[in-house]
Amino acid sequence: MAQxxxxxxxxxxxxxxxxxxxxxxxxxAGSESNRRPYTTIRDHVYNQQVDxxxxxxxxxxxxxxxNEQLKPLQYxxxxxxxxxxxxxxxxxxxxxxxxxxxxxxxxxxxxxVYCLYDGKLYLFLKKETYEKAGLVGKRAAFGGRKKERxxxxxxxxxxxxxxxxxxxxxxxxxxxxVFKQQKAWLFCDLHQEAITQSTTPTDPSxxxxxxxxxxxxxxxxxxxxxxxxxxxxxHKIPSKTSPEYDRTVFTDWTTSLHEWLALSTLPSDRLATxxxxxxxxxRYQPPTDTNPKTSKISKISWRGFIPPExxxxxxTITQETVPIDQWYSITSHGFQNAPISWxxxxxxxxxGGMGGENLYTILRFANTEENDGDAAMQGTDTEDVGSKYxxxxxxxxxxxxx
Amino acid sequence: MDVDVDTAVRSAGxxxxxxxxxxxxxxxxxxxxQYLHLRMTFNPPHPPSYTSxxxxxxxxxxxxxxxxxxxxxxxxxxxxxxLDFLHLDGPExxxxxxxxxxxxxxxxxxGWSQDVDGDGRDVGFRVLGNTEFLMGIVGGDGSDLxx
Numbered sequence: 001m002a003q004x005x006x007x008x009x010x011x012x013x014x015x016x017x018x019x020x021x022x023x024x025x026x027x028x029a030g031s032e033s034n035r036r037p038y039t040t041i042r043d044h045v046y047n048q049q050v051d052x053x054x055x056x057x058x059x060x061x062x063x064x065x066x067n068e069q070l071k072p073l074q075y076x077x078x079x080x081x082x083x084x085x086x087x088x089x090x091x092x093x094x095x096x097x098x099x100x101x102x103x104x105x106x107x108x109x110x111x112x113v114y115c116l117y118d119g120k121l122y123l124f125l126k127k128e129t130y131e132k133a134g135l136v137g138k139r140a141a142f143g144g145r146k147k148e149r150x151x152x153x154x155x156x157x158x159x160x161x162x163x164x165x166x167x168x169x170x171x172x173x174x175x176x177x178v179f180k181q182q183k184a185w186l187f188c189d190l191h192q193e194a195i196t197q198s199t200t201p202t203d204p205s206x207x208x209x210x211x212x213x214x215x216x217x218x219x220x221x222x223x224x225x226x227x228x229x230x231x232x233x234x235h236k237i238p239s240k241t242s243p244e245y246d247r248t249v250f251t252d253w254t255t256s257l258h259e260w261l262a263l264s265t266l267p268s269d270r271l272a273t274x275x276x277x278x279x280x281x282x283r284y285q286p287p288t289d290t291n292p293k294t295s296k297i298s299k300i301s302w303r304g305f306i307p308p309e310x311x312x313x314x315x316t317i318t319q320e321t322v323p324i325d326q327w328y329s330i331t332s333h334g335f336q337n338a339p340i341s342w343x344x345x346x347x348x349x350x351x352g353g354m355g356g357e358n359l360y361t362i363l364r365f366a367n368t369e370e371n372d373g374d375a376a377m378q379g380t381d382t383e384d385v386g387s388k389y390x391x392x393x394x395x396x397x398x399x400x401x402x
Numbered sequence: 403m404d405v406d407v408d409t410a411v412r413s414a415g416x417x418x419x420x421x422x423x424x425x426x427x428x429x430x431x432x433x434x435x436q437y438l439h440l441r442m443t444f445n446p447p448h449p450p451s452y453t454s455x456x457x458x459x460x461x462x463x464x465x466x467x468x469x470x471x472x473x474x475x476x477x478x479x480x481x482x483x484x485l486d487f488l489h490l491d492g493p494e495x496x497x498x499x500x501x502x503x504x505x506x507x508x509x510x511x512x513g514w515s516q517d518v519d520g521d522g523r524d525v526g527f528r529v530l531g532n533t534e535f536l537m538g539i540v541g542g543d544g545s546d547l548x549x
Contacts, residue, residue, distance in 0.1 A: 014431045015534045022425040036425065048544030077548065105548040184548040216547075237426060240407075247428075251405050255433060262536035266496065268489040281461050282486040284498065305547060333541030357538040394535045 013397030024386040046338035047306040059298035073218040075188040075305040080211040083175040089208035105184040119157035124339035142348035186305040218304030225267040256287040334358035348398035404431040436504035439531035471514035
């Protein structure tokens with residue numbers, strides 16, 4: 001029995017956690033930077049929850065700054081069929097000229113799921129649907145329960161994708177005759193400024209769309225924890241030539257730091273300074289210094305259909321606002337059933353709420369004297385005088401992202 | 403735990419632009435722990451606002467019920483699986499256990515259901531989340547946004 005169970009455990013590929021340690025650019029124009037972590041934020045398309053963790057002292061400042069510079073995010077829940085997005089006015093206004101983000105409801109291991117970003121439509125299909133669709137696709141990296149799924153990729157911004165052209169009519173035929181099912185969709189217009197000007201609050205529908213819509217808004221919520229035990233935020237970052245031992249110790253530390261951040265998101269009873277749990281029930285110990293510091297931690301949290309552009313803004317504002325001697329962390333949870341995790345990379349799940357990890361966490365360290373001397377990194381450029389960060393990217397085992 | 407240091411970045415330095423500037427990158431697979439998000443279920447269920455000294459269950463009740471389930475399916479080896487209760491929230495807990503034991507553990511508790519208190523109410527468990535990286539089960543899965 002035990003042997004069989006051990007085999008089962010290895011049937012699915014393991015989730016991966018890509019860890020990056022580096023230095024944030026000091027320049028304020030960092031959001032345009034083509035380096036991690038900015039590229040990671042920009043390319044992670046479908047986000048459903050963003051958590052910002054801060055020491056309580058700086059929370060008020062950051063919250064004020066975020067309220068000043070960020071409008072609450074508007075998005076819609078729509079009930080429509082796939083052919084509705086090809087309706088002439090909607091298509092020309094939102095897809096050809098504008099920029100929107102779409103994601104349909106469904107489970108990517110058993111259902112047909114569609115999504116759209118940057119004018120590219122992805123149909124993530126069961127084998128039966130693919131065979132009926134009459135459109136050319138390729139086999140998906142993630143097979144789902146039946147081990148066979150297909151993905152059709154259509155770039156709707158290509159010059160020939162216009163009403164009346166042959167290629168377009170083919171797609172229209174397929175969407176009208178094969179993809180008849182009405183689904184729930186999430187819709188977000190990436191031109192957020194334009195929405196608030198042109199649409200009055202009394203008119204919650206999406207322009208050019210006749211199907212029922214529900215307007216939603218994502219406003220941040222704030223929770224402050226009890227005093228929590230803080231982990232050790234300083235550690236020597238090994239260089240490429242460090243001995244194996246140093247690198248292993250460092251890896252363990254980053255893993256337990258990630259665990260600590262997850263616990264403080266809950267926030268867990270085990271981190272409370274007043275916690276007196278019996279070792280019979282838990283032997284968890286935070287990765288602390290010899291004299292652990294404690295602090296209240298505030299969490300600013302957004303829930304909704306959050307486009308990466310919005311998270312980039314949150315990150316940039318936070319990065320500019322949080323004083324250099326304080327830490328913060330930002331975590332973005334992706335949709336478990338999004339066909340795409342990072343741009344152009346297929347996402348996977350195992351099923352039954354497992355293996356659908358699709359998230360990243362960025363922790364910026366406080367820039368203290370002690371930290372500077374300790375964590376001297378090899379090959380540091382003169383322009384890199386910014387703060388150090390660690391980023392964790394967690395994806396499912398069959399994800400294409402690397 | 404398996405750790406791959408990103409060789410592309412390590413050997414970068416000269417040619418590859420990305421990662422050239424003091425970036426240290428590695429991949430963690432098969433970490434030490436597995437994390438589970440569990441709910442204790444009751445059949446027939448309690449009314450939504452019901453509370454009593456025994457509901458929501460405390461950690462000792464959790465430990466007892468889980469041990470019963472484990473010993474029934476796996477014998478004494480099952481009760482030896484070390485569990486760390488990380489957080490308790492109503493009838494739900496977040497726990498940590500060695501990754502190698504997680505399949506056995508979920509199999510044991512998934513099929514278990516018993517009338518433990520003799521009051522005609524069956525107690526069972528539901529696995530709400532299962533991940534190798536705790537961050538994976540502290541946010542939702544996003545499906546509620548479509549409702």
